[in-house]
Amino acid sequence: MSATEELTARLRGTVLPAVLTPMDTAGSVDLRALRRYAERIAAERVGGVAVWAHTGRGLYLAPTDRRHVMTVWRDVLDVPVVAGAGVPRSERAATLPTAEDATVAMAVEAAGLGADAVMVYPMARYDGLPDGVDRAVALHERVAAESGLPVLGFFLHAGAGGYAYPPELVRRLLALPSTTGIKIATLDRAVDCQDAVRAAQGSGRLVVTGEDRMFGPSLMWGADTALVGIAAARVGLTAAVLDAWSAGDAGAFLRASDRLDRFAEATFLAPIEGYVRRMMWAAVWEGIIPEEAAHDPYGPPLPDAERHAVVACLEALATADEGAAV
Template identity: 75%
Template sequence: MSVTQNLTETLAARLRGTVLPAVVTPMDARGVVDHGALRGYTERIAAGPVGGVAVWAHTGRGLYLSDADRDRVLAAWRAAVDGPVVAGAGVPRAVGPVGLRDAVDATVAMAVRAAEGGADAVMVYPLAQLDGDDGAAVALHERVAEASGLPVLGFFLHGGAGGYPYPPELVARLLALPSVAGVKLATLDRAMACQDAIDAAGARDGKLVVTGEDRMFGPSLMWGADSALVGIAAARVELTAAVLSAWRAGDHAGFVRASGRLDRFAKATFYAPIEGYVQRMMWAAVWEGLLPEEAAHDPYGPVLPEAERRAVVACLEGLSKDDDGPASS
C-alpha cells in the first residue's frame, strides 16, 4: 500500500460519521479579517461535537482571501482543532479569469500551501474551466494529490455557487483514485443529482460520501451519505451533529425530530439569493455568541434587507423556546 493510499484510508476512517463545519471567516464591513474574533470562534467551534473543520471553503470565502489571511486562518484552526483540517483549493479571485492550465496551476499552488500550513486533506473546488472534460477533472485531482502529498476530496458544487456539477460517471472515476478519500456533495436542491452521485459511489471500498446538503441534510443521509461537511454547522454544530448521530444510531424518532428542527433553520438561511447564506450564517453565529457583531460581515455576498436578519433570529428564538419547553423533554 502506498503512503498516499494509507493516508487516504486513515482520513476516511477518522471522518466517517462526523460533522465538519465549513466555517465562516470573521470579517469587518471592509472585508478585513478579524483575527481576534477568529480565535474566539475557533475555540467555541472546536469545543463542540465536530470531527474536524473545513477552511478556505465557500462558506469561509476562501477564494477571496489573501494568501497571508488564508495562512493565518488555517493556522488558527490547526491550533484549535484536534481532528482533521480540510482546506479548500481552487482559483483565488485575485487571479482573475484564466484558462484551464492556469486554473489547474493556481489550484495546485493553493493545495501545496495548505499542506505547508498543516492541513490534513484538500477539497478541490470544481473548476468551471473543465467545461465537461471528465479526463481533465480526474487529472486535476491526481495532480493536486501528488503535489500536496495529501488525501483529496472531490467537490460536487452547485452552479449557483460557481460550481461544476460532476456527472455520476465522473464521481465513480474520482472515487476509484487511491488518493481520493471521498466526494463532497452540495447540489443545493437537486435531489436526483444528489441521489445519482451517491449511487455512483457504489460500494466505494471505504471511500466517503460527504453531504454538504444543507437543505436536504436528513434525506441525503437516508440516501447513503456517511459524514457531513456543511455551512449550516458554522453556527449550529450541535443540532447538525444531533441529526447525524441519531441516524447512525438507528434512533429514527430522534432523527425525525432533529432533522425537522435543522430543516427549520435551513429554510431560514438557505434560499435565494443563495449567496446570501454566508451573511445569514454570520447573523446566526452572532445570536449564538460565536462571533461579535463587528466581525460578522460578508462583503462578498449580496446586500440583504434587515427583514432577513429578523427572520433568522426569529427562527433561532423559536428553536430555543422549543428546547426549553415540554416538547423537548
C-alpha cells in the same frame, strides 16, 4: 493502512463544519474574533473542520489572511483540518491551465501549513468540454501528488460556481488511491444528489453530504459524513440529525431533521450567496462571533427583514428546546 485510509476511517460518521471567517466591512480578517470562534467550534463534538471553504470565503482571502486563518485553526484544533483549493469563479480572464496551476499551488500551500486533506473546488469550465472528465481526474491526481495530502472531491452546484459531476466522474475520482471521498452539494437538485450518492456507493470512500437543504434525505440516500455550512453556527443542531440516523433512532431523526430544516429554510434561500451573511447573523445570535466581525463583503446585500427571520427562527428553536426539557 495508508494516510488516506486512516483519514477516511477517522472522519466517517462525523460532522465537519465549513467554518466562517470573521471579517470587517472591508473584508479584513478579525484574527481575535477568529481565534475565539475557533475555540468555540473546537469545544463542540466535531470530526474536523473545513477551512478556506465557500462558507469561509476561502477563495477570496488574500494570501496573508489565508495563512493566518489556517494557522489559527491548526493551532486550536486537534482534529483533522480539510482545506479548500481552487480559484474564484470571478477569475474568468485566467486560462484554464493557469486556474489548474493555482489550484495545485493552493493545495501545496495548505499542506505546508498543516492541513490534513484538500477539498478540490470543481472547475466550472470543465462542464461541456469533450475532455472535461479527464481533466478533472488529472487535476485531482496533480493535487494529491504535489501536496502529498488525501483529496476530497467537491461536487458543487452551479449557483456557487460548480457544476454537476456526472456519475462517471464520481466513480473515477473515487477509484484514485489518494481520494478520501466525495462531497456532494447540489443545493436542491435531488436527482443529481441521488445519482452522485449511487455512483459513490460501494467504493469504500466517504460519501459526504453538503446538502444543507436536503440534509436528512441525503443521509437516507446513502451519505455517511457531513461537511456543511449550516454547522458553522449550529454544530449541535446538525450533529443531532447525523447521530440519530447513525443510531437508527427514527423518532429522534425525524425530530432533529425537522428542527434543522426549519433553520435551513431561514438561511439557505435565494439569493443563495446570501447564506454566508445569514450564517454570520446566526453566529452573532449564538454569541460565537461579535457583531463587528460578522460581515460578508463578497455576498449580496440583504434586507433587515431577513435578519429578523433568522433570529426569529433561532428563538423559536430555543423556546422549543426549553419546552422539551421541562
